[in-house]
Amino acid sequence: MIKVYVKWMTENEKIEMVEIEENTSVGELLRSFEKKDKDYMVVINGKSRLLDHILQDEDEVKLFLLMAGG
Numbered sequence: 001m002i003k004v005y006v007k008w009m010t011e012n013e014k015i016e017m018v019e020i021e022e023n024t025s026v027g028e029l030l031r032s033f034e035k036k037d038k039d040y041m042v043v044i045n046g047k048s049r050l051l052d053h054i055l056q057d058e059d060e061v062k063l064f065l066l067m068a069g070g
Contacts (some may be wrong), residue, residue, distance in 0.1 A: 002021075002022055003017055004059045006061045007062045009062050009065070026044070026061070040063045041066055044061050
């Protein structure tokens with residue numbers, strides 16, 4: 001198991017420490033939160049990453065909800 005810190009970049013900027021299996025991708029992490037119906041920009045340790053990025057112990061994951069509109 002590894003620990004990652006998830007920060008939801010919303011109005012309350014909630015931070016959670018989550019224990020996950022090694023070799024877990026960002027997409028798998030989002031599915032564990034049942035957030036599959038929304039699109040997020042993912043920033044890990046200050047760098048933009050894709051959903052297939054494999055998380056490492058002590059990563060800081062910031063999730064920004066993408067907005068649509070016009």
